[in-house]
Structure formats: structure tokens, C-alpha cells
Amino acid sequence: MNNSRDFKLRERIGSGSYGVVYKGIWITNKSVKVAVKCLEKGNNKDSETNILREIRNLQELKHENIVTFHGSYRQKNICLIFEYSDCGSLYDYLQKKIGKVSNIEKLHWMLQCANGMEYLHSKKTVHRDLKTQNLLLFNNYRTLKICDFGTVKQYATENTELIGTIGYMAPEVCTSDGKYTEKCDVFSYGITFWEVFAEKKPFNDLQKQNMHPLAIQNRIINGARPNINDMQICKDSNLIKAIIEKCWDRDPERRPTMKGLITFLGIDLRLYTPINFEDIEITECFVIGRYGLGCKAYWRTGFLNQKVDVKIIRSNSQKEINILREIYKLKALAHQNIVTLYGASRNPEDQLYMIFEYAKCGSLNNFLHLAKVKFPLHCKMKWTEHCLQGLDYLHNKNIVHGDLTTNNLFLFDDCRKLKIFLFGQVNEITNNPTDNTQFTESFYYMAPEVLYGETTFTKESDVYSFGIIMWEILTEVNPVAKFNDNQPSTIHEIIDDTQSNENSDYSNRHFTKVKSTIKRCCSKSPKDRPLIKNLCSNWFIDGPEFQNPSRINCCIT
Template sequence: MDKIVTSVSSNEIQIRERIGYGSYGVVHKALWQTELEVITIAVKIIEDKSQDSETEKIRFEKNILREIENLQKCTHPNIITLYGVSKYSDNICLLFEYADCGSLYKFLHRTKREVSMDERIDWMLQCAKMQLRGITDFCTAIWKNKKIVVHKIKDYFEEDEKSFFKEIRNLKRLNHSNIITLYGASKYPDNRLCVLSEFADCDSLYDCIHDDDFKISYYQILRWMLQCAKALKYLHTKKIVHRSLSSRNLLLFDKYRVLKISNIYQVKKFRSVPDPYLAPEYWDTNGKFTEKGNIFSFAIIFLEVMTRKKPFELYRLMEIFSVAHNLKNDDLLDLIHMEINESDTIMQIIKKCLNRNPENRPTMKRIVSFLGCDYRFRINVDHADLGFTTFTDSTCETLCTALWRRSESNGLVKHDFDTDLITTKVALKEIDCNKKMIWEIMREVPKILGLAHENIATLYGVSLNYLNKICMVVEYAKCRTLYHLLHCRKYKRILFREKLNWIQQCAKGLEYLHGKNIIHRGLTTRSLLLFDNCRKLKIADFGKMNEVEKIRTDLMCCYLAPEVCMGKKNYSEKSDVFSFGIIFWEVIQREKPFSDWDLHDISEHIKRGIRPDIYNLINDDYSGIVPIMECCWRQSSTDRPTMSEVRRDLNYSIKRYDHQSNCCIS
């Protein structure tokens, strides 16, 4: 016992009567004379091991040292306090807080006092809090110039240390956007193990959903749970089962937009599982964790997030244990006080995940596939945050402007006390089409949200209005469209150099889209927005959404390439080049293309090779731009240049005309 350091002098202790037996020795009541007062304590006198073998004495001393270290680290209202270590007749003794009411065992079996059921459950709840408190604590640290989290393992067996480091090495190889990054493991100077992981710049999911100051959109909940499902699917493909899946172990990043699963290291002796999330079969299989158990936990978290209620919050922890063995398929929903909407596909998949028989639960792969096909998981703007102002009805679409009050996380997660909410004027475009086409559009939305170019209009997100119609939330153009400027404001003089500047910006934006493998499909002067007092041009309304506008075809027919006019919707980058050539002519001439023809005949004329009249452009002033137009609207798509080639030729022509900045054509 030479390694055990005493912290209290034996002269300060007066040993009194024996009150019981504890592990490693006898417990006495005692008085401790401190500097301020005399307090009653319990003293555990460690039994003499001098007769044991040297190996047994070393093992015994290590166990005592471990108990002292663990107790000194504990600060919990339901764990007895260790005041210090002293000596009594050459024996080590531990000084504990004195229990004036004795042990629970004596109270239950040696007193005649009546104890209510509420008191008994309350005792066990306090005991459970002590047990479920966790086996790690954590702190932040700086490692390699970045902020990280250090999880300290409190209790472990030395023989498990090797397997622990081996598991961490394997987990470091995981690579998924919704799984926390593990940097490695280490040991503290006090020999405690620790895990180094990625720092979460936001709260845990548990903290977020159970804080009334947070206002969370329904669609953000769906996005979080889809990310969680994708991460679990990835873990299961790697044959990894999460042993502590709960909302506390789901961390939020990037202004609450990204969810990541944490605490996936899983050596059994290290884990402590939040019981409300455990699958019923856990109690029948001696604590065995399975993939289907993760699916049950996923469903409990899903309901927890949707209802913003803690799992089984109307029941005490001990009551959950008692019902877990006897649950039927629908009993859980009754316990959670959650009604299933039979027409809601999301609630139906949750119900399947809660099936009492684990074999009847879907796999994580199937869940991800199912959730990924529901376009509601792509919604990222809450319609309730949009304050409508003015409507603009046209023959091709329904547009309106709105004031969008949002936080930096795009309005899906807000605080009641936020004072820096951003109010942005936006334009809304309502899309009316069948579910199949909606899904085609929604699949393209993530790619469009990732675009960043000065000549591409910003898509803020997608909303679902009160009629369950999809609305695209896009950047608002104060100067309206290029079509409006060219044809509705005839009084405004436009310099020739201004026209070339718009065409040049359109070419740059279209080249960027093609570089991202995005085809516009509906390029017209109506889809070219103007900003900054008409100096800046941005392309809008690109992608699959243009295929659903049936009425719009009448207004687009002037810009459609011959192969598209054939009725086969052969959209390609070269069909966008054709539309660009028509727009080029329209801007320079400031006339509507084919304005003298009947709309129903335009497609036939284009298929026969007829193009807008360039008679007025055949002179020296336009000698550099006419060939570009003619190349763009060639009959065969294979003969047309790429947008990169068009922009190169256009830049050369603009340099030639820079000296004519005072020349204008009205």
C-alpha cells in the first residue's frame, strides 16, 4: 500500500462504532476534526493483506488505487462523496460522507415504515441517473491548429486497452459526410484513455429539439433524419452497429444544416446506453446490439424530433423497463402518445421500424431509398417564413415577390431571441406538375443550390405552399428581365456596347452551367434577369423545371432548336447554343424573333432552316458578330460551336468594338 498517498492525518480522526461491512474492509462511524468544525463521517478500514502472496497484494493494491481515483473524479448528487484517505493502525482507510439514514437494504428489511410506490420509483430513478450518467466526460482542445473534442474514458479494464486502440484505428478509416471524424486515441498522464474527434460548432440534436427557444421547420427535421439514415446505412455496410444511438449522440454542424453521428466507438465494457432508445429484444438477448436494434432506435429518435418530446416522457424510467418485455406492435405508439396518420408515408415507415419483431423491420438501405424518394426531404424553406407582397401573373407562369425572414441557416432553425434575422426580398415561382416530374426537379435542386457564379441567379431553396405545390425561392431582380427592358421600355436608349455586355455575361453564365453538366432547356430573354441598374445580367429558370411548362412552349418556340421542335425533347448543350444565337439577334435588333409569323408556324419554319432576318446587320459595323449568330443557329447540332468557343469569339469581337462606345442603336 506504499503507493497510496494519504491526505488526512490519523490524529484528526476519532473512530467510533462499527456500522457495517464494505468491499475491501469494515466500515465505522467516526468524527473528523477539520479546521472549521467536527463532522460525522464513515470510515472504511481496508483489511490487512500481509498474509497474501505478493501477486495478490499487487492486484489488491491496484484495485484500491483504481477505486480511489474513480471516486475522486465523481461529482454527482447520487454518488457518495470521498473526502480523503488516511491511516488507522497501519491500515489504509477511506473517509466517506456519512449516511444518517443508513443503507437502502436496512431501510427496506429492518424497518416497518410504509413506503409508497412513488418513493420506491423515485429511489430507483436516482439510482438509474447514477448508472446512466455515462462513461466519458469531454473537453475541447487545440490539436494541429484546429479545435477538437477530447472524450475521456472514465472506467475501463486494462485488458481491453489493446482492443480499444485497434477499434479506433479501424474507425478512423470511416469517411462519410454525416459521421463525426475520429482523429485518433491517446492516454492522459493519469493513464485515462481519451478519444480525439471533430468539434461540433452547433448543439447536439437533443439540445436543439428540447430547447423551446429554437424554432425548427418541419422540413429541417426531415433533412436531419435523412442524413442520420444515410450515416447508419454506411455504418451497417461496414458491419458496424452503433451501441449508443440517441439524439444526444447526433451532433449539428454548419449553422444547423448538417447532422453527424458521434460516439461510434463500441468496446462493450466502455459503452453506456440511454435505455429509452433500446429495442425491446435487447432485454431478451442479454444486451446484444444488432442492426435492427439501430433501426428501432432511429424510429424513436424520429418521433422524438417530430414531437419534440423526450421518449416516454410521461413514464418513469423504471416503468419503461417493465413494459419493454410485453410490447406489441402498436403499443409503443400508445406509450409515446403519437397517432399514426395512415395516409402519411413517413409515419408508416416509422411504424414499420417500431415493429416488435426485429425481422419485420426494414433495413437501413431500404429506409434511405424510401425517404430519398419523398420530395419533402428536399424542402429547405419554410413557407410560413415568407411574407407575400405583390403578384405577377403572366401567360407562362405564376410569380410573386415575398419578404423572407430567415436566419443564417436559411430560416429552418431559428431562436426566439434572434435579433439578427435577415429579411430578404425574393421571387417565388410556383410549379404545377405531377409527382413524377416534381421528383425530377427536386433531384436537380441540390446541384443548383451548389452553383456560385456572378451571372447565375441564386436559388435560395424550395418551399411547399399551403396547396402542396412546389415553389422555387429565387433571387429577386429589381430591374426585372431583359425581355421587359428590350420590348416594354422602348423609350430607353440602349448603347450598342451595353447590348454586347449583356450578351457577353449571358455567354459566361451559360458556359458555367454547361461546365456543371446543367442544360438550361428554356433559354429566352424572359429568363435573363437584370440587376444593379441593368448593368448586371444573371441567368435564371434553368434545368428540369422548364420541361413542365406546357403553356410556356408557345413563348419559347422562337428559341427552340430544330431537334427540340421535332417533339422528342432532345435537349442538349447545343440546343442551348441555338437559343443563345436567337437571343443574340433579339438583343442587337431589339425586336421579337419571328414576330410577323403565326406562333403555330414558327416551329415548322425553324425545322426547315428559316432564321430571323439579318439583312439590317450586313455592314461593316456588325461584321464580327453576324458569323457568331449564324454559327449558333446552324441546323445540325453537331455543326454548332460550344459555349466556350462562342465566348472566345465574342470576347475578340467586343475588343474590336470598344472604341465605338458612343455608338448606339435604338
């Protein structure tokens, strides 16, 4: 625990059955603002033991859409320290009507909420009280983070009653033997989603009739739901109403998972987001390959002003239809290990601008070979696993990447997450065939049958490229320098020599598995290479060297 003298409490900003929330100052940490929750109950020995256990669990949770837990201290009772939100809660924003917010911005909020909830569920944590009061806004209302999750509040109140709020609670929780599950959170998410788009309190009409909370609860058990038509959705996104109705379905098994909601919202955001060129502010440009320029930029949509990567494409009228068709295909892709394409725009010179999510950490190639960072093994194995998962998603959709290199793999979330950049046929359509710049770069990752012109790119050739990438990640050796124009004939000799490489920090027992996988992927015959889906289902992060403690940063110096 921290020392209570390191914190100064200011004004009281909230309260509940579990205690009081104060605005505070953390003196020893550059005098930063914090939110301090002092638990007023839970003084018996069992409750305190449970609270301390939950505090340890909170310290393990790290996510961009989860309010950061800084620690705790003891004064009269236990006090919890969280990051402070200058923007307040989403509930306050909606009720006070602080500003006009577009449907796209609301979708961004709900996508962030789903991302945070999916993370909690992946950590076996059920929120239990998801509502707009427990969604805080940061960064000038652009960033949404979830707070008040888990069971600390339940332990602190020494209360066996339902801790959720009437109107947001799933009907199965309202029964005497009801238990909280992930699907209960999905129900609450559906009600919250409705509230954001309807800009009304759920079941406010019943509350105005002075109906007793238990009577409202009974209505919910018997199927009462908010009026779905109160949601002010743009006409092209009516599917959202259908997905919300699934979220609050009476049968928990018929509700979607948070992961499914993320996929749905990712597709919806990209398919129905018109991008005005005037909203794109280019800050820096550089030449990339043969297709045009790569730029860093800001994309302004209402109060959102997010960083994005922009690819400016050289095209002509003969190729225009094919390019737009490929852009549409890319916009329909939604996976956590595929770089997101938000949409496209056109500048006054009639050049196409493709707007991608911003890769703060840059490409894997630059990180492996230019950054002066020692990469822990669990991080390397996670990168290869993320690459596999992204490829599996593409191959399930019968999409072949065709240019899989570490230059087309980008790092996000403080380098913990890897995503595949898929430019697809847009790249080929816009290329000048006489320019071999990109071909030279890709040469070292190409399967022999493609390199020798025996066939075009296939799923099997993607597997070969993955094998080279896996070798490159684990050895931190650049294939361009190592192969010295001898690829692919010497690849197996290089793999055999890898074990003596000074950067290979894994044990012989696990290295045997790793080397075997690389060799299979780099088989000269395509039919001898494994399927990506089989690699995914039999991935072998099973030893202590491959473990990934969540509290350890992957690649932060």
C-alpha cells in the first residue's frame, strides 16, 4: 500500500453505498490529480481480506479503455486511488448536454466500451454494474474508460443485495438465485447503448409514474425493454437496432459476446463513415514503395481529433473502378490483428486518400532492427501468435495477403499487439510494373514457387512468408542482410544455424518446437506446409519462457 501522507484530498465529488469519492492530489507523483475512493464499510476481517485480494486483481488490469488503478492506502479505512477524469462521466455529458455529439462519435464511445469490456471478460472479470455513470470520459471527451468493475464494491458494502442498478440489470439477475455472468454485462451494455443514442434515461417513463423499483424490475423480468425506435440512428445503420435487441434478449445464450460486438461495430463504423477531405490535416509525408505517399495526419470529426495514417494513391480513370472496389473490400474487414481502414477521401487534385488507424509504435521491421530495445521472449511469441490470428482471419475469408513482410506488420498498444497491414490489390492496381523497389524488399519473404514464376500468391505462399517472419522475430536478424541474395536455397541452413545465434534466448527443448514449425512453414513444396488454422489451434506457448505476465511491458525501455 501507499503512504496516506502522499495524498491530499480536495472536494468531495461523489458517493455511494461503498463510500465516498474525493478529488485528490498525489504529491510524490508530480502532483497529479487522482480520484480517491474511501471505503466506509467492510471493517470485518473477512471483508478486508476480500478487498485486499481484489486490490491485487485490480493492479493486474491494464487497458486503454479501463480506468487506471494506481494503488491504495489506509487511513481510517481502505482508500483506492484511480486516475482522475476532468471530463466526468458519460452520464453527466448526456444529461447536461455539454455539446452536440455525432452518431459516429457515439459509435466510437460504444466501440471503446466494448473493447474495455472484452478485456475484462478475457481476465475473467464481470463488471456487475455497467451503466453510463460508470463510463468516464478523458482527452477532451474523445476517450472512454470503464470504472467501478469487479467485486470491491460488493465486499465493501457487506451487502448481499443486488449491486446493479434497476433498469440496467439483466432479468436473470433479478431472481432470488440470480448470478452475474458475462452475458449479464452484455444486457447492461445494450441498455447503455440505447441510452447513448436515445439520450434518455432507461425506463424514465415508468419512474415518472412513481412506480416502485421492484415493480420496474418485475416489468423487465416479464420482457419490458426501452423503445428501440427512440434511438436516433442514421438510416444506413439500422442493423445497430437489431444488435441492441439481441443484447437485451431474455435468453442469455442468444446474446452476442463482447468480441462479437467489437467485430460488428468495427464493420459498421468503417462502412458508414463518410470522410471529408477538409477533415484531414496532413502533418508529415514520406515516399512509400511504388504506389504513392504515406502520411501522418489528424482526422477531425466533431470533437474527435484522432491521429491516423494516410496513404495517398496515384491512380487514373482506367483503374478507378478497381481501386474503389478493393477499398470497399478492405473496409469490410474487422479483426483485432488487422490494421483498421476507416475509409477513403479525395483531395482537390483527385488523388485518393486512404485513412488507416494510427500505428504509434511503427512497423515491426523498424522495431526489430532499429530500436535499441531488448525484446522478452513472451513478447516475440505473442507477436507471432497475433500474426497467425490475423492470417487465419484473412484465409477464412479466402483472402491471400501476397506481401507478408515485417514492413507490413505494425505494433500497437505499447508494442504488445501486432496487426497486419493489408493493402491488397490496391497496391497492385496502382503499381508501375517497371519499378522493382517493393519487389526487392519482398524478395526475401517470397515462396520459391512464386519467386520462380510457377504460380501466383496463394495461402501456402503466405505460410512460407510467415515462416521467414517467425525466424526474423525470434533471432532479430534482418533477412535482407543474412540471406545476401541466396534466398530461398539456403533458408534451411540458416534455420539450422539459428540455435547458436546469440539473440536466441529460449531453451533447447522449446527451440526444437520453434525450429520445427519454421522449417515446416518454409518447406520448398507448398503441399508440405501447414495450414494457418492448424498452426493457430496447435500453438505451443506452454513453457515458462513463453509466459506473458500482464504486469510486464513487452517492449518499453
